[in-house]
Amino acid sequence: MxxxxxxxxxxxxxxxxxxxxSGERIEEAPAASIFDAILAVQxxxxxxxxxxxxxSTEGSVRSTLDALAFDTTDVxxxxxxxxxxxxxxxxxxxxxxDRVEAVLSHPQASxxxxxxxxxxxxxxxxxxxxxxxxxxxxxxxxxxxWAALGAASxxxxxxxxxxxxxxxxxxxxxxx
Numbered sequence: 810m811x812x813x814x815x816x817x818x819x820x821x822x823x824x825x826x827x828x829x830x831s832g833e834r835i836e837e838a839p840a841a842s843i844f845d846a847i848l849a850v851q852x853x854x855x856x857x858x859x860x861x862x863x864x865s866t867e868g869s870v871r872s873t874l875d876a877l878a879f880d881t882t883d884v885x886x887x888x889x890x891x892x893x894x895x896x897x898x899x900x901x902x903x904x905x906x907d908r909v910e911a912v913l914s915h916p917q918a919s920x921x922x923x924x925x926x927x928x929x930x931x932x933x934x935x936x937x938x939x940x941x942x943x944x945x946x947x948x949x950x951x952x953x954x955w956a957a958l959g960a961a962s963x964x965x966x967x968x969x970x971x972x973x974x975x976x977x978x979x980x981x982x983x984x985x
Contacts, residue, residue, distance in 0.1 A: 813838040813846035813855040819942035819963030821918070821984065822846075825892035826859045841939065847876040850884045859890070865983045866921045892984050896922055896977045899969040900956045901949055906972065909933045913944035914958035922958050924978040930956075945969055 812830070815822040816839020826837065838855045840846035849855040862873040877884060896918060900909070911934045912919070912926060918941050919926070926935060933956070938944035941959030948957040949967035956972060957963075964971050 810834075810857060811836040811838050811855045813840045813849035813858040815843050815846055815860065815940055816840055817940065817942050817946075819945060819960060819966040820915075820940045821892065821894055821960050822859060822861065822940075823942070824960050824962055825861075825890065825984070828892060829859060829890040843870070843872045844876045844880065847873070847881060847884055851881045857887070858884075861917070861984045862886075862889075863985045864894070864917065864921065865981065866977070866979045867917060870917065870984075889985050894921065894977060894982045894984050895961070895975055896958050896982075897961045897964060897971045898922075898925075898956050898958055898973045898976050899945060899948065899961075899964040899971050900954070901951065901969055903970045903972070904954055904956075906930060907932075908954045909956045910953060911936050911955045912958060913938050913947055913955060915939070915941045915944065918958045921982055922976050922978060925976040929973075929976075942966070 846858040850858045861870045913936045942963045944957040945959045945963035948955045
């Protein structure tokens with residue numbers, strides 16, 4: 810079965826897909842956006858899509874709900890999976906938090922870590938990225954004192970140092 814998800818590898822969606830399908834044979838189909846993952850099902854390019862539709866901290870994931878309600882006609886929710894989100898702050902190399910000038914991430918992840926950012930990185934600009942994994946990739950390729958919020962798997966994938974783990978504002982942060 811081919812399953813689309815918000816890619817690339819190293820996103821929370823990628824980790825959730827691996828966890829939800831543990832032991833099953835699937836073909837992963839990373840998509841550039843949640844909309845693209847859902848559209849892959851609509852267009853017959855994938856049999857399923859694993860996309861977030863609700864988060865215990867931030868509520869509804871509007872891009873998912875909008876795509877299902879307004880942009881597709883033949884796509885329906887067929888199941889759900891609760892994924893515990895553990896967010897890490899990472900940088901190209903170990904740096905003190907007071908040196909971080911910008912924090913990059915997907916807006917959903919930034920919102921889920923807003924208190925941590927306010928309290929620990931008050932002078933850092935918060936910048937959006939298409940996915941948490943892409944934010945980590947950008948940080949890994951930059952010589953600037955930037956950090957990214959994302960899954961620890963992305964730090965390993967892009968060779969970044971984890972500065973702090975568990976930076977989500979709510980320890981029971983779950984995405985459905």
